[in-house]
Amino acid sequence: MASLISTLARIAFGRPPELVCRRDVWQAGVAELHRRTHGRREAGAFLLGRHGKRRVIEEFVFYDDVDPASLSTGIVVIDGRRLGALWAHCRATGLKVVADVHVHPGGYGQSESDQANPVIAEIGHIAVILPNFAGGATDPGAIGVHQYLGNKQWRNRSRERPNPFHVGWWPR
Numbered sequence: 001m002a003s004l005i006s007t008l009a010r011i012a013f014g015r016p017p018e019l020v021c022r023r024d025v026w027q028a029g030v031a032e033l034h035r036r037t038h039g040r041r042e043a044g045a046f047l048l049g050r051h052g053k054r055r056v057i058e059e060f061v062f063y064d065d066v067d068p069a070s071l072s073t074g075i076v077v078i079d080g081r082r083l084g085a086l087w088a089h090c091r092a093t094g095l096k097v098v099a100d101v102h103v104h105p106g107g108y109g110q111s112e113s114d115q116a117n118p119v120i121a122e123i124g125h126i127a128v129i130l131p132n133f134a135g136g137a138t139d140p141g142a143i144g145v146h147q148y149l150g151n152k153q154w155r156n157r158s159r160e161r162p163n164p165f166h167v168g169w170w171p172r
Contacts (some may be wrong), residue, residue, distance in 0.1 A: 005028035017166035019126055019145075021047075025053055026167045029060035029101075032133040036062065041074045044102030045120070046086060047128075048095040053127070055098035056105075061086060063102075075113065076102055089125075101128040108144030108158065116152055117123055123150045126157075128165065140165040 020124035029045060045060040063070040080091070090096060102117045108129040118125065129144030137143070140163035147155045147164075155167040157164050 005033065017054055017160055017162070017170065018164040019055045019057065020166045020170045021049075023168050025057060025059075030130065030134050030138045032060065033101065033103055033130065034063065036071070037133040037135075039133055039135070040105075041071055041133075042076050042103055042105075043071055043134075044076050044100060044119070046097050047099040047101055048090065048093070049098040050094075051096060054170075057098060058095060059093075060101075076119075078119070093107065097125075099126040099128060101130060102131045103132075103134045105133060107131050108112065110144065110146055110154060110156070113164075114146075115154055118152075120147050121148065123148060126165070127137075127154075139167055 029047075033043050033045060037050055038118065045062045046063070047059075049056045049058040049059045063076055063078055066086050067078050070076055070078045070082075086097075097120055102119075108131040110127075110129065114127065114129070119127065125148040127144075127146045127148065129145065130138050140150070141159075143158065143165075145157045145160075145163060145165050147157055149155055
């Protein structure tokens with residue numbers, strides 16, 4: 001009930017979110033990320049969806065499904081030659097990469113590697129980072145939300161109020 005009230009208040013008085021995900025989609029994707037970490041390694045996913053007034057996440061496509069070797073070093077390293085299957089999936093479904101998500105063992109700040117190697121190097125792209133191998137808090141306000149500005153520069157939007165990322169119902 002509190003979530004619905006805060007959503008309605010934001011609709012009435014706040015800035016609309018830029019990135020939205022239904023709670024069931026988010027929870028299922030986060031649970032699968034946590035499972036794939038085995039409690040000791042990073043994992044991640046491309047977040048596919050649609051662009052309109054805002055980006056709407058509809059599907060998680062996990063890094064290790066795109067590139068089976070992507071998690072073998074303990075950090076995420078994706079071989080760009082493996083991305084063809086992702087782009088083919090996007091064409092077949094009509095979805096686009098609207099953001100990405102990966103986990104860290106501790107906090108949700110970006111590492112130097114994250115900053116230097118954006119998964120999608122497109123200005124405006126949003127990278128979400130979940131702390132504690134996605135085993136703890138995973139809702140906006142307790143996770144990293146970082147927007148790519150280009151030239152390896154990022155804007156940390158994790159603590160913005162209202163947060164640019166919203167999990168739950170949002171009107172279309």
